[in-house]
Amino acid sequence: MPHLALYTFGVLKSPLADPAPLTSEFYEIGAAVYRKMSRQPGYLAHAETADGDRGELFEADWGAWGEFAVPAWYDKGRTVETTALAATLSLWTGLRPAFDAVYTGLHREALNRRYDWFERTGRPNYVFWWVPDGVTPTWQDGVSRLEHLHAHGAAPHAFTFHHSFTPDGTPVGIKEVGPKSGQVR
Template identity: 75%
Template structure:
């Protein structure tokens, strides 16, 4: 059975190592979001670094999720002190479970605050695609799919919830905000 891969990417206004109130608030909200998301029906897994502190994305060991990668439009720092991004890579049982988790609860609250923390880049900030059961998407896969979405729009290869596709490549039902 295929699973849904979901990659998210955003450029933060401040580096992750920043000690300001908004950065602390972002981290605090994130802890709660991850805890809640992990208990959602249909959640399978998400990329977690073996070790690492704030901003250590590029230097971290991500195991089967591969070497950390970012879209070509990310132009900020790459060290623990200068990295200013938030990225996630996760697996879901299907579209409905991922959609429901993203657009409800604490994550919905965080989405409503996104412009407090993130720059408005004009680039897509997430992408979905299907992977076969037993496969683990990599960060490079997520970046490649996000860049494909930016360049070509939603297609079975890379899509959004609002213009989604079933594993067989047919358009998904309009239940996801079409």
């Protein structure tokens, strides 16, 4: 059975290394969100560095998740001191579990504060796509699909909650997704 890949990308207002309270607050909330997400029904895995260091992105060993990549339009720093981005790559059993995890609880609270931390870029900040069972999506997969979504809109290849598709490419709304099962009715 296919799994749902989710790539998120945001440009932060200040570098991750910024000692300001807002940056440390973002880190603290982010760590708590990761812990909570990993216990959500339907959650399968997320990209983590081999050594567990979240401070280094571009030079880190991401194992099967591939080399870290960002969209071509990201124009801020790429060193530990200058990187000003937040990106995630995760796997889910389906749309409903991902929707429930993103739009409830602690993650929902963080979403409500996103403009405290992130710049408004006018570009999509997340993208979904289906992957065959046993396949680990890569950072480059996420970047190329986010860029495709921005350039061409939602399609079975790259989509959002509001313009979703089943694994076979049939358009589906989030309301049509079965309750917490990830199965389409």
